[in-house]
Amino acid sequence: xxxxxxxxxxxxxxxxxxxxxxxxxxxxxxxxxxxxxxxxxxxxxxxxxxxxxxxxxxxxxxxxxxxxxxxxxxxxxxxxxxxxxxxxxxxxxxxxxx
Numbered sequence: 001x002x003x004x005x006x007x008x009x010x011x012x013x014x015x016x017x018x019x020x021x022x023x024x025x026x027x028x029x030x031x032x033x034x035x036x037x038x039x040x041x042x043x044x045x046x047x048x049x050x051x052x053x054x055x056x057x058x059x060x061x062x063x064x065x066x067x068x069x070x071x072x073x074x075x076x077x078x079x080x081x082x083x084x085x086x087x088x089x090x091x092x093x094x095x096x097x098x
Contacts, residue, residue, distance in 0.1 A: 004061045010052040011078055016085035019045035042083040049082030050075055 023041045
């Protein structure tokens, strides 16, 4: 897998998987009650995905948005896709045990 492919994957599913994993492995986050832990997973997934997307822009793998509105829309789309996927992963991994 090349870096370009990895970043594309990490911008969506990879960030969601990493957030789900990190929330359980980072002691401060693992100790949180369910709802704050879920919010932390949202933020972590969104932040990781946006960082991967910014790396793609910085490395010129994808074109940079033109204008601040386009930047906001792209960041919003990347973040919401990642934390939406993190919730699907959570539902599959945790809630399916009940």
